[in-house]
Amino acid sequence: MLSLNRVSKVYKVGTFGGKDLVAVRDCTFDVSPGECVSLIGESGSGKTTVGKMVLKLISISKGSITYDGADVASVKGGGDVKSYYGHVQGVFQDPFSSYNPIFKADRVFDLIRREYFPGMAAAEWRDKVEAALRSVTLDPSQVLGKYPHQLSGGQLQRLLVARALLLDLKILVADEIISMLDASTRIDVLNLLADLKSRGVGILFVTHDLSLGNYISERTVILRRGSIVEMGATDKVFGQPTHPYTRMLISSVPQLHKKWSQIEAEIGDPVVKGASCLFHDAYPTAGKNGIYAPTDPTLVKIEDDHFVGCFDLDNEKVGILAA
């Protein structure tokens, strides 16, 4: 439904934009209806940038994102953009900064009504809002008419999801939506996402927390410095992590019933001595002389629904378009 095809984002930095900063390079993956894809990466890996490009908050430098076969970048003009946002919505990290503190929190619903349902009768609208609130397990009488500071972070995040549900939601970009929540409430928001999946909503779950991604998603994409290093079915990526970076990440996650030393013993040394790069074994000519052609592959398939990139952690150019 949503598919990214060799998407790159280059930010202009430095005085007068003299330098290029490649934030995302050559990312290719899909999000299908009812599927949760987690996009995992450390700070600066470009995970949020991918989410922003899907939401049309920033432009795409190279490559294309298509939604239902239509190019997202070419969605222009009030009507088309509005219908795109009718299906694709985002929820962000800090619930408190997503609201205007001087207005009541339910104002976010009124904005939707004004834009998308101007003709709807008040009673019908109220029923619709209450149904959306109940589906995110909120009690309408407890949250309607309150200011943001009167509600908890978990309630505010769920309100934002309810807001997206008022529309004909097909894709939800969830950018670190539970990182700021407390342990006791974060799992409820996470389960809510799982509930959305069963209604056929595709979720792009952007996170730095591997255990959350593992819990919720069907497929996992691991980003490092803007490039995908490993992706595929979640149980394969977490079950047989192949790329040295993925192995290092998984061995660093603090777990509740296993000590680090024990995890390390199970996974083994991230960099297996003498192991060759699976990517360059398959595509020996890719990136010859350090130059990658726009048609060069970026990932190699190692089993069904499991792909890895070049193993060389210093190889910055893997997948970069010959610029």
Next chain:
Amino acid sequence: MSLQVTDLRVYYRTRAGDVKALDGATFQIADKEIMGLAGESGCGKSTLGNSLIRLDGRMKYISGNVNLDGTDLPIWDKDEMVQYRFREVSVVPQYAMSAMNPTRKIGKMVADLVESRGMKFGEIKDELTRRIDLVGLDQDVLTRYPIELSGGMKQRMVMVISTLLDPSLLIADEITSALDVSTQRAVAETLVSFRDHGFVKSMMVITHDVSILYQIADSIMIMYAGKLAEKAPTATIIQKPLHPYTQALVNSLPEVGVRYKDKKLAGIPGSPPSLLKPPTGCRFRARCPLAFAKCAEEPPFVKVDTDHSVACWKVPGTDA
């Protein structure tokens, strides 16, 4: 016994009244013990940490006693505490980024700090360089500005500075929360190595992340709404917790390996009570699945086993 805290109460003064953020804490930290302190936001865990080092203007000392290595700390007196801070009690704050002076080179800043305590920088220089090596930083960090270091490097540098005078107690407040998983691990392991090298005698590690405590802490103390809920050795808290709040908290954590489709985790319904007018009796009562009539009285924080204390009427041995 390294640290002995008895019935410590610290409230916040607000216009609406006193917020009872820390309402009677009694516990000990032994020599060589790394104690983890966990709880949700607003449960008073940072208040407890801060009150052992510095009460800011809004915080009001109500009662209680803090004894470190046989000496009572005058925690209610900001000026009296000066002689203990850095030498006896030290802190690693959450935001290492803002803990260092941005306009001074790091070496200069350390020199200022040490000299403000009446010591010569030269005397401490060798030890400083040795410890910088130990945490895996380059020697030239001393000639750099804080802005030139990454988050993990700054965090480690602040840890070196905080423990330079071998304090007896180190308070580490959410030091891994803002870091990436790989740096998180390096920083957490550095904490343990500081204890093993004897740079600090005992440590209180404050975090909301119980899984990081499982990796590094010897014991874990759980707080809820300004009260202590449970304290026990790490393995006991994770595997055989007694307090219903600890049980719910541990069960609500997703781990690598737990999948939604295999095992649906459950959160804790409801939200923590307001500490401005905390409910009478057990403060977890409203969210507790086991609550019964007796919970209208406040459960005492009692010892139920060696090193295991808990505040819940449902735990055998509490009602005695």
